Amino acid sequence: MSRPRRAIILTAILALATLDGSAQSAGPRTPDQFFGFPVGADGELARYPKVVEYLQHLASTTDRITVQELGKTTMGQPFVLATISSPANLARLDRLVAISRQLADPRSLSPEAAAKLAQEGRPFYLLYTTIHATEVGNMQAITEVAHRLATDTSVATREILDNIVVLLAPSQNPDGQVMVIDHWYKTKGTPFNRVYPDLYHKYVGHDNNRDWFMFTQKETRLMVEKVQNAYKPQLTHDMHQMGSTGARIFVPPFDDPYDPNIHPILAQAQAQIGHAMSAALVAGNKTGVEWLSRYDLWAPARQYMVYHGQPRILTEIASANLADPFVNPAGADKPLGPQESRSNFPLPYNHGDWRLRQIVDYGVTVALAGMAEMAKYRTTWLENFYRVNADWAGRKAAPYAFVVPAAQRDPFEAKELLDLLRFADVEIHRARRPFTAGGKEYSAGSWVVRTAQPSGAFAKTMLERQKYPDLRLFPGGPPKPPYDVTGHTLGMLMGVDVVQIDAPFEADLELVPAIAAGAPAFPKPRHAFVIGPESNAAFLAVAKLQKARAAVTRALQPFEADRAAFAAGSWIIPATSASARILEEVSRETGLVVMGVDRPLSVSVLRLKPETRIGLFKAANNMPAGWMKWLFEQYDFNHQYVSSLDFKGDLAAKYDVIVLPAGTSRENIVRGLDPAKNDKAEWEWAFGAGEEGWSKLREWVKGGGTLLAIGSAADTARELLDLPIEKALPETNRRARFLAQGGGGRAQQTVPATEVDRVMKEAFSSPARLAAALRDRVIEPTAVFYCPGSLLANEFDTTHPVAWGMPAAWPVFFESDQAYRIRPGFGIDTDVVSRYPARGPILESGWLLGEDLLRDQANVVSFRVGKGYVVTYGSQIDFRAQPRGTFKLLFNGVFNGPALTGGPAAARATS
Numbered sequence: 001m002s003r004p005r006r007a008i009i010l011t012a013i014l015a016l017a018t019l020d021g022s023a024q025s026a027g028p029r030t031p032d033q034f035f036g037f038p039v040g041a042d043g044e045l046a047r048y049p050k051v052v053e054y055l056q057h058l059a060s061t062t063d064r065i066t067v068q069e070l071g072k073t074t075m076g077q078p079f080v081l082a083t084i085s086s087p088a089n090l091a092r093l094d095r096l097v098a099i100s101r102q103l104a105d106p107r108s109l110s111p112e113a114a115a116k117l118a119q120e121g122r123p124f125y126l127l128y129t130t131i132h133a134t135e136v137g138n139m140q141a142i143t144e145v146a147h148r149l150a151t152d153t154s155v156a157t158r159e160i161l162d163n164i165v166v167l168l169a170p171s172q173n174p175d176g177q178v179m180v181i182d183h184w185y186k187t188k189g190t191p192f193n194r195v196y197p198d199l200y201h202k203y204v205g206h207d208n209n210r211d212w213f214m215f216t217q218k219e220t221r222l223m224v225e226k227v228q229n230a231y232k233p234q235l236t237h238d239m240h241q242m243g244s245t246g247a248r249i250f251v252p253p254f255d256d257p258y259d260p261n262i263h264p265i266l267a268q269a270q271a272q273i274g275h276a277m278s279a280a281l282v283a284g285n286k287t288g289v290e291w292l293s294r295y296d297l298w299a300p301a302r303q304y305m306v307y308h309g310q311p312r313i314l315t316e317i318a319s320a321n322l323a324d325p326f327v328n329p330a331g332a333d334k335p336l337g338p339q340e341s342r343s344n345f346p347l348p349y350n351h352g353d354w355r356l357r358q359i360v361d362y363g364v365t366v367a368l369a370g371m372a373e374m375a376k377y378r379t380t381w382l383e384n385f386y387r388v389n390a391d392w393a394g395r396k397a398a399p400y401a402f403v404v405p406a407a408q409r410d411p412f413e414a415k416e417l418l419d420l421l422r423f424a425d426v427e428i429h430r431a432r433r434p435f436t437a438g439g440k441e442y443s444a445g446s447w448v449v450r451t452a453q454p455s456g457a458f459a460k461t462m463l464e465r466q467k468y469p470d471l472r473l474f475p476g477g478p479p480k481p482p483y484d485v486t487g488h489t490l491g492m493l494m495g496v497d498v499v500q501i502d503a504p505f506e507a508d509l510e511l512v513p514a515i516a517a518g519a520p521a522f523p524k525p526r527h528a529f530v531i532g533p534e535s536n537a538a539f540l541a542v543a544k545l546q547k548a549r550a551a552v553t554r555a556l557q558p559f560e561a562d563r564a565a566f567a568a569g570s571w572i573i574p575a576t577s578a579s580a581r582i583l584e585e586v587s588r589e590t591g592l593v594v595m596g597v598d599r600p601l602s603v604s605v606l607r608l609k610p611e612t613r614i615g616l617f618k619a620a621n622n623m624p625a626g627w628m629k630w631l632f633e634q635y636d637f638n639h640q641y642v643s644s645l646d647f648k649g650d651l652a653a654k655y656d657v658i659v660l661p662a663g664t665s666r667e668n669i670v671r672g673l674d675p676a677k678n679d680k681a682e683w684e685w686a687f688g689a690g691e692e693g694w695s696k697l698r699e700w701v702k703g704g705g706t707l708l709a710i711g712s713a714a715d716t717a718r719e720l721l722d723l724p725i726e727k728a729l730p731e732t733n734r735r736a737r738f739l740a741q742g743g744g745g746r747a748q749q750t751v752p753a754t755e756v757d758r759v760m761k762e763a764f765s766s767p768a769r770l771a772a773a774l775r776d777r778v779i780e781p782t783a784v785f786y787c788p789g790s791l792l793a794n795e796f797d798t799t800h801p802v803a804w805g806m807p808a809a810w811p812v813f814f815e816s817d818q819a820y821r822i823r824p825g826f827g828i829d830t831d832v833v834s835r836y837p838a839r840g841p842i843l844e845s846g847w848l849l850g851e852d853l854l855r856d857q858a859n860v861v862s863f864r865v866g867k868g869y870v871v872t873y874g875s876q877i878d879f880r881a882q883p884r885g886t887f888k889l890l891f892n893g894v895f896n897g898p899a900l901t902g903g904p905a906a907a908r909a910t911s
Contacts (some may be wrong), residue, residue, distance in 0.1 A: 004452055018607050020029070028151055030059040031143040039140050040357030045184060045323050048077065048130075048177040053168050054143055055082045062150040063087045064161060068224040071218070074202045077174035079222050084149045086161040089122055096122050096232055098164060102231040103382060104309060105454045106246045106390040114390075118382035122826060124233035125371050128169035128223070131209050133176025133200035135241035136322055137359030140371040142239075144168055144360065145367045156372060163375035167233060172219055173208055176200035184322055193677045194322060198620045198686070203630040205623045207880055210484065212304040213462060214882055215423055216630065225303060229425050233251060234385045235273070235313060236305040237370055239363060242316040244326045246337050246348045248288025248768035249362050250279045250316040257482075258297045261461040262306045263388045265794020267297075269381075270311040277315065280369035285364055288318070288337055289350030298468070299484040300461055301880075307458035308425065309388045317359050317367045368778040392456040398502035399451055402463040403437060405497055406445035409807065411518065411591040412537035413494045413884050418447060418515040419460070420490070426455045428512055439497065445518075448509055462490045463498055468790075468847035478783040479543035479849060485815060487846025489880075490598075492791045495536075495885025517591040519540065522584045525596025527574045530582055533569030533805030536884060537590035539891045543636040544582045545573060546611050553605035554804070554899070561597040569804025569892070572605060580621050604900040606801070614639035614894055615646070615655035619668035620686040624661035624711070624878070630879045643685035644672055647693030658697070660892075662876050664710030666719055670694050694720070702866030706897025708890065711817050714872035721865050723872065724825030726816050727855040729850075730781040739858035785853050788816040790846025792875070794834045794859055801896040802833045802862055802871055805888045809837075812843040812859060813883040814875045833860035833871070833889070860889055869897040 004426050014203040036892070037044040043480060046054075052067075064087065069078045082159040089096060099121035106114060127145075146168060160166075171177045174740045183196040199205035204217060227233070242250065258267060272350035276594030278289045295314055297303070303312045320326040328334045337351040375382055419429055429448045434441060451460045468486040470488045472479055491498030523529070531538050531553075545552050555570045573579045575596065583594050616632065618625035618641045625641075642658060651658070672688030680687075689696070698720055701707050709717035718725055791811035796803040812834070836842055838856040844879055860877075863870040871893040879887035 002709050004035075021159070028147070031147055035143075038145055040360035041323075042355060042357075043188075043323050044410040045136055045356075046143065046183045047181050048171050048174045051139060051143060052078060052080050052884070055080065055168075055170065056144060057080075058146055058150045064090070064150045065146065066090060071222045073174050073222075075217050079219060079898075080170065081227060082166075082168040082170070083118070084146065084160075084161075085164065087439065088307050089162070092163070097123075099382075100124060100232040100234070100385075103386045104107065104389055105390070106386050107393050109390075110387070114386040115383065116848060118379050118386065121382050122163060122768065123166055123235070123374055123378055123381040123385070124165050124231050125235050125237065125369060125374055126167040126169075126227060126231070126233040127237045127239065128172045129239040130170075130789070131172035131178050131219075132206055132240060133171075133173050134322065135178040135239075135782070136177075136180065137241060137317060137320070137321065137356055138239035138363045139171055139177065140356070141360040141363030142168060144364050146366065148364075148647075150644060151439055160368070162634055163378040164371060166371060167227060167231060167779065169223065169227070170222060171770070173201055174219075175202060176205075176208075179201075187679075190679075191676065192679055194324070197673055197678055197683065199623065199624070199626045203626045204627055204880075205621065207623050207627065208734055210299075211304060211457075211491075212507075212679055213300045213420070213488065213751050214880070215420060215879040216881055221423075226424065228304060228308065232303075232308075233310060235269070235370075235374060235640050237313040237315070237367065237897070238709070239367070240314065240316045240358065241319040244319050244321075244336070244354060245328075245343060246318065247285070247290035247293075248318045248337065248354070248358075249281065249366070250293065250314070251281075252311075252313060252382070253291055253368060254295050255293055256296060259306075259461055261457045262297055263309075263391065263457065265384050266306055266311045269384065270313060272375055273311065273313050274417070276373035277313075277366040277369045280365050280372075281362065282347055284361075284365055286365060287347045288345075289347065290295050290345045292344040294483065298482055298486065300458070300488060302484060304458075304721040306434070307461060309385050309529075311372055315363070317362050318354055319432040320356050320359060323356050325356075326354045337347070339377065340548070341520055351754075352789070360574065380741045389454045393452060393454050395452040395456055397805075399436070399460065399464065400504055401451060401501045402449045402459070403442055403446040403483045403499045403501055404449070404491075405499065406431075406443050406447075408496060410495050410537075410820045410885075411536045411593070412535050413514050414496045414883070415517055415591055417490055417494045417496045417498075419461060420447060422515060422837070424455060424458050426459045426625060427453045428515070429509035430512050430747070432508040432510055434616060434712070435505065436504035437504060437507065438501045440499070446480070447626050448507065456760045462488070464500060465489050465492075466790075467846040470847070470849075476780075479786045479788075479847075481620050481782075482788055487790040487813075489791060489811075489845040491886060493883045496812065517589060519588045519591055520593055522587055522594060523596030524580075526598040527600060528575050528597050529571075529573045529579060530595045530597055531571040531573070531583075532593065533567055533571070533669060533888075534589075534765045535592055535805070536887055536891070537586060537592040538571055539587040539887075539895075540569070540585055540590065540633055541592065542608070544586065545579060545606070546638065547636070548578050548582060549610055550574070550576065550579045550582070552608040554801075554896070555765050556901070557608060559601065559603040561601055562597060568799060569801065572601065572603075584636060588720045604901070606896060606901060608654055608895055608896040609900065611638050612895055612898055613654065613656045615642040615651075615658040616640070617642040617658060617660050617664055617669070618686075620683070622661060622663045622668075624663050624876070628659065628661050628878060628882045631878065631887075635891075641685075644689050644693065645685060647689035647696050651696060652703060652705065655700075655705065655895050657706040657708065659706065660709040660713035660716060660895070661878075662745075664709070664713040665716055666694065669697070669716070670777060698811050701868035704867040706869045706871075706893070708871050708893045710873045710878060710890070711815075711876040714818065714820070714874055717870060717872050720787070721828075721870060723861075723863055723865075724823040724828055724830055724868065725820040725858070725861060725872065726823055728821050729853055731782050731816055738750060782849075785850030787814050787816065787846075787848045789879075790848055791844040792848065792854070793837050793842045793844055795837055796877075797832065800833045800862065802860060802889055802892045804892055804896075806886075808833075810885055811878045812875045812886055813875060816878055817875045819854050819859060819874050820861060820872070822858060822861070825863070829864040831862045832858045832906045833862055871897070
């Protein structure tokens with residue numbers, strides 16, 4: 001290239017750069033200009049990184065917005081928060097935050113002082129979107145909301161900016177948003193499915209909106225620690241999308257039931273904002289608005305904020321086909337959704353299609369309407385925030401407190417429970433001296449959680465037993481399904497003794513800012529370390545010991561050594577410098593009690609297989625597998641996902657144990673994703689193992705493999721190996737939950753006449769079969785038995801290796817699961833590890849119909865199949881990584897299955 005031509009091109013580039021700089025200095029660009037397409041245009045989507053860039057662009061070109069990075073997401077995206085308000089409010093933001101925090105803890109405030117602060121302060125309106133990454137429209141909408149607030153000079157916008165502070169998180173799941181949109185563009189013009197076929201959060205997929213009390217995921221923790229607890233907002237607006245064929249949008253108020261721990265002021269505030277939103281929608285000729293339906297206010301897993309003085313505003317907008325239009329399958333001339341006007345649905349939507357641009361329009365309308373409503377009554381919002389927190393801080397009603405006794409079966413889980421409460425801004429006290437409460441004496445060092453505190457609502461709803469109301473679709477009819485689970489008592493979930501105290505008491509207590517592990521003195525034995533089987537922390541140690549190739553054994557029966565008694569399942573580790581270093585570290589971090597013995601032991605043991613290899617089967621988009629992946633990583637287990645490709649080789653060469661999470665069926669093992677609709681280069685791992693793979697899995701078990709099957713996968717294992725168990729509960733089609741969550745109507749199915757004849761002949765073959773047919777095929781099954789996520793009593797055979805470390809009785813989590821009857825097993829040895837009680841109450845927390853059908857039925861069952869080992873868990877003992885009190889049932893199965901029986905010499909082995 002000649003020098004003159006090069007100079008001309010350079011001059012042109014500089015000129016363009018100057019023009020671009022002039023355009024930026026002249027003012028902020030619109031979203032359409034910035035993204036290069038009209039926001040909401042068919043087929044186009046702005047990715048999360050570009051949306052963050054746009055917010056930063058607005059921050060650099062206006063004085064109404066600032067943007068900060070709060071941390072990194074699970075997969076390394078920046079998690080950002082934009083703050084939008086008038087320049088004057090942004091200049092005194094620290095003062096406004098301080099006022100909000102003072103009103104959140106009103107114990108040092110008089111009503112007069114609080115009123116002055118309410119006059120001076122500005123309420124915070126927290127808005128976040130796309131926690132569910134396929135709900136793509138709302139993040140597109142907030143770009144227009146941000147631009148409007150950053151640039152508009154109308155009276156309405158000025159009132160919002162002057163009177164409130166908007167906290168905007170453009171996505172609560174940035175990783176998933178990138179995955180979904182990248183897949184959308186990658187599959188454009190191909191025969192492949194446009195919707196991302198797998199979990200759109202690395203671990204938990206759609207369940208990332210069920211993490212607001214266990215705080216397991218990075219994004220949840222960032223939002224709680226860096227936004228909720230830091231700013232103490234007065235309202236949270238959570239923007240979602242729902243199914244395509246019902247109403248066009250849901251706004252509050254919510255359907256029944258309300259958790260009684262939600263302050264009535266908050267319920268009214270939700271209705272106030274919701275009515276303002278519906279009025280703005282209808283006034284803007286946006287039809288299909290619905291309220292008081294399908295979404296309730298019960299489970300804290302979905303709503304941290306309502307237990308911290310603020311309403312949760314949920315908006316659910318109908319979905320399109322991601323960025324493509326949704327057209328009524330019945331015909332474009334047929335209107336979508338219900339067409340009958342009702343008191344909670346005044347104006348039907350009478351068009352046959354629905355587009356991304358409409359989602360954007362509805363989203364912009366509700367966001368600005370909610371902000372405008374808060375801005376009109378800014379002082380009232382702050383005053384009510386003060387009242388809600390003051391009412392809890394001044395509470396004088398039972399329960400007065402919850403006590404976590406110092407002596408616990410598992411000090412590690414007790415610490416985890418207390419850590420969760422502290423993370424949620426709950427105050428925890430510790431007793432300096434013994435005290436008496438509720439007629440019982442507690443030792444010094446016991447923990448006390450008072451309900452009379454600003455975060456008392458969270459403490460109470462998490463620690464008490466839930467009594468879900470018996471709601472029916474009609475009197476005597478099937479249950480009206482909750483939106484999510486009904487029982488979440490934290491002590492029961494985590495295996496921690498927590499005592500509710502219903503009368504005032506006196507105690508010498510100190511407030512603790514953090515929960516120490518309380519590690520005991522560490523021994524220096526001459527022969528071996530011994531750890532009881534009760535603590536989950538032991539498995540943290542086992543994983544580290546296996547990585548270090550240290551010998552690990554477990555006692556097959558109780559024994560005594562050095563005048564101490566040890567239970568069956570106790571861990572015995574040779575006393576080497578390497579094992580001492582590992583165990584002392586784990587003990588210091590978790591409070592794990594490690595004891596020592598100085599002489600050889602005479603006890604039969606199991607020798608753990610070195611570096612036990614765990615395979616976790618994961619069908620595409622299986623959330624229980626994602627949760628278990630996260631769980632295994634927390635414990636540092638030697639594991640990996642089982643790919644469909646693994647079945648082409650020798651399973652025994654890769655895996656000692658294979659875990660089938662809930663949701664694993666014969667269909668997704670054999671068939672998996674459709675190769676015609678998914679790119680082989682990316683998704684072959686999920687294409688299915690075929691009939692040959694199904695048979696290979698059976699032979700792997702019979703040849704010595706260990707198979708663990710949880711929840712619905714228990715029936716998959718039964719089918720695979722012809723296990724001698726049968727279902728004890730009526731089958732449910734989950735129709736009620738499906739309808740409650742906006743899944744649409746029940747599909748009409750035609751049953752062949754030959755099938756009808758077969759069923760009739762079978763039904764009338766005996767009175768028992770007739771009763772079963774009436775129960776399972778005529779009566780709605782949920783009217784006979786229903787348990788939509790509750791804690792149920794179980795009894796354990798603690799001498800069985802799968803139940804080592806469990807108490808004789810403890811609740812298990814049950815969510816639309818199964819119980820089993822044992823049949824004669826020819827050539828298969830069967831042991832019942834846990835069962836439901838034959839007498840006494842079974843429901844511990846939540847909601848249960850048909851309790852008698854569970855009585856004396858089996859839950860956890862183990863089998864010897866050929867040379868292999870199988871454990872089926874009828875209930876989900878790992879549900880969303882929450883029921884930590886039953887993790888041992890899974891972990892014991894993982895390590896005990898491949899273990900070898902050894903004699904006393906195993907206990908004297910050296911590493």
